Amino acid sequence: FPPRIKGKPKHLFSTIVSIADQYDELTSDQHEVSAQSPSQALETMTHAAGLHDTRLLSIFVHMMGPFPMGTVVLLSTGETAVVFRQSIDQRFRHRPTVKIVRDPHGNPVEPTPYDLTSCTSTNDFLAHIQRVLPPAELRDMTAVQVLFAHSEAEGESRPRWDG
Numbered sequence: 060f061p062p063r064i065k066g067k068p069k070h071l072f073s074t075i076v077s078i079a080d081q082y083d084e085l086t087s088d089q090h091e092v093s094a095q096s097p098s099q100a101l102e103t104m105t106h107a108a109g110l111h112d113t114r115l116l117s118i119f120v121h122m123m124g125p126f127p128m129g130t131v132v133l134l135s136t137g138e139t140a141v142v143f144r145q146s147i148d149q150r151f152r153h154r155p156t157v158k159i160v161r162d163p164h165g166n167p168v169e170p171t172p173y174d175l176t177s178c179t180s181t182n183d184f185l186a187h188i189q190r191v192l193p194p195a196e197l198r199d200m201t202a203v204q205v206l207f208a209h210s211e212a213e214g215e216s217r218p219r220w221d222g
Contacts, residue, residue, distance in 0.1 A: 078111050078119050096191040097127040105213045137163030151176045
């Protein structure tokens with residue numbers, strides 16, 4: 060990054076790039092340090108008070124959502140899914156649309172969209188995200204690759220954020 064000029068505030072673009080750069084560092088394997096999941100990285104950045112402009116960091120975290128696109132999660136049903144779309148309704152930020160890529164036994168399945176805001180007739184949610192699967196725990200990335208290939212076949216070049 061360009062050095063800060065004495066007496067001048069850090070440029071807006073430099074601040075934005077530094078936030079994105081830290082996120083990239085935290086979510087990538089680096090020198091014997093395992094990558095964090097996207098949601099862990101956002102939490103780490105949020106708790107590092109004073110490192111970034113709080114307003115810009117808040118916007119970045121809001122834009123990414125609690126479970127950023129591509130996050131691999133284990134559902135309460137035992138299925139493995141990949142976060143595909145953020146919920147438009149802010150009340151359901153923790154309930155994105157996912158694509159199920161493995162059944163409860165870990166067998167690959169055709170990527171199937173599933174909206175985690177789906178409810179029963181008594182307004183009980185059908186499923187929720189039980190936990191984020193850390194990169195080191197994933198057996199392979201085939202499921203994610205299949206998901207993105209399937210998305211391109213549907214006319215979407217990548218998952219998109221609707222919020």
